[in-house]
Amino acid sequence: MNVMSIAYASQTANEMEPLNLNVESTAKINLQDWVYIHDSQHINKLSDIRSQPFSDWHKFKRSNSHKLGIKNYWVSFKINGGTTPLTRIIAIDNPLIDHIELYHFINDSLVNTHSLGDIYPFNARPIRSNIFLYPIHVAANEQHTFYIKINTKGNMDLPLTLWSSNDLTQMTEKTNLLHGFQIGLLFAISIFSLFIALASGSFSYSYYCGYVLSIALLIVTVHGVGFQFIWPNSPYIQQHILTINLPIILAFSLMFTEKALQLKYSSINMLRVCRALATASIILSFIMPFIDYSIGLYLIITAIMLVLILLAVFSLIRAFNGLKNAMLYFIGRVGLLIGGGVSGLLYFGFIDYDIKLQTPIMFGLIFEVITMAAVLAIRYNDERKEKQRIQQKALEQAQRIRESREDVLRLEEQTNEKLEHMVQERTLELEVTLRELNEVNQKLTEQNNTDQLTGVKNRHAFDRRLAAEGRISRRQQTPVGILMVDIDKFKPINDKYGHLAGDNTIQLIAKTLSEQLKRPTDLVSRFGGEEFAIILPNTTPDGAMLVAEMMRKAVSDLVIQWQGHTFYSTISIGVSVTVIENDQHPIQLLDNADQALYEAKRNGRNKVCYFEQTTE
Structure with missing residues (x-):
């Protein structure tokens, strides 16, 4: 802000009719009765405009305000002080003007120059208000002359008012209360719609919520509340938010219309038109910042009026087709059309009333929003009743099904009782039979794995156990031992005492070998004839040799008696121990033990030999 004392000789200022203030002057004066405008829009400097002739x-x-996109628009007015000093505030109640240059003269001396407008941050204003305010102090007999240059891309509406501070405060409070009520009502409706949309999953309420929110943003923008509280440091947003938001409102309105008029089930052509126009509106919203503001605003306003007329026609057609809510929807659209039409007539100067240009369309929007809320409420109530009717039918059908099911269950119960009695009898018979079969099966299994003469495991059980222990040894890398046992000089026993004595000898030796094993995992099996094979899992070579020696000694100490004859017998044992590495290794281990057995035989019998791997 620059304060200067520059004297200009101006014939123009002396010939303008001034506003004469005194202590009896009203606290609110409409300055438009004392405002003069200059015809030319090519003068940029203050000195040039002051030198222009009064003619x-x-x-x-008021018709001078009905312009869109003006440059170097000069207005001027004078205020003369009375006998008493007064303090007043000049108000320009159009928050969307881009640039205002205000020059303040006192007695033909420039005392202040100030730049206002929404191209500057909000905090740059001399008084923090959503409208443009400039305070002045008028001393006794002073003459205050003002020159105001306007540059704006939007509407040139210039409501100039001179206020006392107290009355301006009261007016501001009332205006803010009205704006707050409008915005609060819209936000309350949108939040309520959002909750219903989330609870019901209805696209109708989702689109309506977006529509109401975008209208709330429009009102916040038009009244300057957004620039004051939401984006005060972003003039760029203030410059473009209106032209971006209007196509969004149009898009949500079209999408909501699609659902409210149920076009999907009645008219595919109307549905396609709504979706095409909604898509075009969204695209228009993205490209608006790159289009000249005035051209873009004319384009949007024209599109809105045409679409509103089109949607009103759609709703009237659907009403004639019998849709219950279509007429109420039509009334809401007509209300908005009337509000928009009155604002348009005011804007283009066809009618002249002392109201703001945006007031009729704002009331039209509020009326339409409330009407659409009623449309949704009626539709929601109808849907609720329809759901209740369907639920009642479903309950009645479920009751009939339940009764039929109960009859079937009773019949089944009677049949089941008979069947159950028969099944119980058959079950008892089957249980007895299965028990007998299980006992026979166990006996057969045991006989299949047990040597009938000695009672120890047979060759078949040995082979399966050796394969299993081989897998364990390979997985855990633990050694497994094999003992191959052969009764020494068994043929002479058969020849001298008979085969029954030989069988008795084999039985006693098998029992003695089993008694030497202490672990449940160890296995004694009859390998064939007078040979036995013993598996010692997780056993070291020393441990295997110790067990073999214990068996050899126990058998050599065994006294065998048969039909009054007493004799002794010995055994030879071959031992082999290793960690199994592959599937063929267990067979090799058995062969190694067999080789060690033959070594014990060759060394004189009644011996234990360990297989040693020889390296060539």
């Missing part, structure tokens, strides 16, 4: 100036008329 180029004329009294301000």
Whole structure:
């Protein structure tokens, strides 16, 4: 802000009709009756405009405000002080003006220059308000002259008012209360719609919520509340938010119409038109920042009016087709059309009322929002009743099904009782038979794995156990031992005492070998004839040799008696111990033990020999 004391000789200022203030002047004065405007829009400097003849100036008329996108628009007015000093505030109640240059003269001396407008951050304003305010102090007999240059891409509406501070405060409070009520009502409706949309999964309420929120953003923008509280440091947003938001409102309105008029089930052509226009509106919203503001605003306003007329026609057609809510929807659209039409007539100067240009369309929007809420409420109530009717039918059908099922269950119960009695009898018979079969099966299994003469495991059980222990040894890398046992000089026993004595000898030796094993995992099996094979899992060579020696000694100490004859017998044992490495290794281990057995035989019998791997 620059304060200067520059004297200009100006014939123009002396010929303008001034506003004469005194202590009896009203606290609110509409300055438009004392405002003069200049015809030319090519003068940029203050000195040039002050040098213009008075014939180029004329009294301000309301029709002069009906312009869109103006440059170097000069207005001027004078205020003369009375006998008493007064403090007043000049208000320009159009928050969307881009650039205002205000020059303040006192007695033909420039005392202040100030730049206002929404191209500057909000905090740059001399008084923090959503409208443009400039305070002045009018001393006794002073003459205050003001020159205001306007540059704006939007509407040139210039409501100039002179206020006392107290009355301006009261007016601001009332206006803020009204704006707060409008915005709060819209936000309350949108939040309520959002909750219903989330609870019901309805796209109708989702689109309506977006529509109401975008209208709330429009009102916040038009009244300057957004620039004051939401984006005060972003003039760029303030410059473009209106032209971006209007196509979004149009898009949500079209999508909501699709659901509210149920076009999907009635008219595919109407549905396609709504979806195409909604898509075009969204695209338009993205490209608006790159289009000239004035052209873009004309384009959007024209599109909105045409779409509103089209949607009103759609709703009227659906009403004639019998859709219950279509007429109420039509009334809401007509209300918005009337509000928009009155604002358009005011804007283009066809009618002249002392109201703001945006007031009729704002009331039209509020009326339409409330009407659409009623449309949704009626539809929601109808859907609720339809659901209740369907639920009642479902309950009745379920009751009939339940009764039929109970009859079937009773019949089944009677049949089941008979069947159960028969099944119980058959079950008892089967249980007895299965028990007998199980006992026979166990006996057969045991006989299949047991040597009938000695009672120890047979060759078949030995082979399966050796394969299993081989897998364990390979997995855990633990050694497994094999003992091959052969009764020494068994043939002479058969020849001298008979085969029954030989069988008795084999039985006693098998029992003695089993008694030497202490672990449940060790296995004694009859390998064939007078040979036995013993598996010692997880056993070291020393341990295997110790067990073999214990067996050899126990057998050599065994006294065999048969039919009054007493004799002794010995055994030879071959031992082999290793960690199994592959599937063929267990067979090799058995062969190694067999080789060690033959070594014990060759060394004189009644001996234990360990297989040693020889390296060539």
